[in-house]
Amino acid sequence: xxxxxxxxxxxxxxxxxxxxxxxxxxxxxxxxxxxxxxxxxxxxxxxxxxxxxxxxxxxxxxxxxxxxxxxxxxxxxxxxxxxxxxxxxxxxxxxxxxxxxxxxxxxxxxxxx
Amino acid sequence: xxxxxxxxxxxxxxxxxxxxxxxxxxxxxxxxxxxxxxxxxxxxxxxxxxxxxxxxxxxxxxxxxxxxxxxxxxxxxxxxxxxxxxxxxxxxxxxxxxxxxxxxxxxxxxxxxxx
Numbered sequence: 001x002x003x004x005x006x007x008x009x010x011x012x013x014x015x016x017x018x019x020x021x022x023x024x025x026x027x028x029x030x031x032x033x034x035x036x037x038x039x040x041x042x043x044x045x046x047x048x049x050x051x052x053x054x055x056x057x058x059x060x061x062x063x064x065x066x067x068x069x070x071x072x073x074x075x076x077x078x079x080x081x082x083x084x085x086x087x088x089x090x091x092x093x094x095x096x097x098x099x100x101x102x103x104x105x106x107x108x109x110x111x112x113x
Numbered sequence: 114x115x116x117x118x119x120x121x122x123x124x125x126x127x128x129x130x131x132x133x134x135x136x137x138x139x140x141x142x143x144x145x146x147x148x149x150x151x152x153x154x155x156x157x158x159x160x161x162x163x164x165x166x167x168x169x170x171x172x173x174x175x176x177x178x179x180x181x182x183x184x185x186x187x188x189x190x191x192x193x194x195x196x197x198x199x200x201x202x203x204x205x206x207x208x209x210x211x212x213x214x215x216x217x218x219x220x221x222x223x224x225x226x227x228x
Contacts (some may be wrong), residue, residue: 004155032215043117043204044156044219051214089155099144099208099215100169103155 001109006104013080016113021075021107023090025094029069031095035064035075038087038106047088048075080111117140117220119205125226126195134190134223138207145188146206146217147180156204162188195227 003026013019023033032051036044048057048064050073056065063076077084087108091101116180118137126132131212139146144163148156158172162182170180177195202224206217 034216036219041224043119043221044206044216046216050212077177082154091155093215100146100158100161100172101148101156102158105153105155 002030002102004089004090004092004102006090006107010108010110010111012110015080017080017081017111018076018078018108019080021031021077021088021090021109023073023075023104025071025073025092027094028068029086029094030068031093032063033066033073033098034091034093034101035062035073036089036091039088044089050065073076075094077109080109082111082113085109087110117205117207117218119203119220119223121219121223123224123226125228127228128195128197130227132192132195132225134192134203134225136188136220137165138186138188138205139185139209140216142207142209142218144208144215145182146167146208147190148204148206150202150204150222152201159190168226169215192225195225197227200225200227 005024034049035047050057050066053109061078065072087106089106091103120135121182146161150156160170165185170216177193202222204222206218206219
């Protein structure tokens, strides 16, 4: 059974700092990995999707990398802003006929002005 | 519509009652998913549809939970004889294809509270 772990559970940084969020998964046979953002009381916003054949994806100040063989992904946020404060969730799609996503518990990020 | 919509946004009910939660996916998306998120946890998969049929319902916790998608668009999640442990945010997502990309887009969720 796929398990996804996100470390740290919470992170507080001053505005302008670069930061890295970590995600690990136990079964390396994945189809893709998605990073989401969740604001309090809201749904999930898709940030980046990395297919299993890819190593990284970039969108603006966000860069996500994938090392499938070691079961790891990182989300890099450059020049953090207070508006980046949210919970960031990592999820893997293990395919195999079922396209369900398995989520980690998330990292709660606070960017202090 | 522009995104996935869910109604109601909040639902408060009493233990033992029946509830229905609705999801309207992004127009043209053939795949639809339901997840449940408890406080402090990541979402957990319940069921997914490809078109009108439930392709995988392995995440439904018991037979009190049922979902339908009769015309391949809107879906309804139905919960019978609700229990306090059913309280959670129910999230719906849709995607345009079942290729390796399969990016899922989520709605705002329905917060269910069972008293």
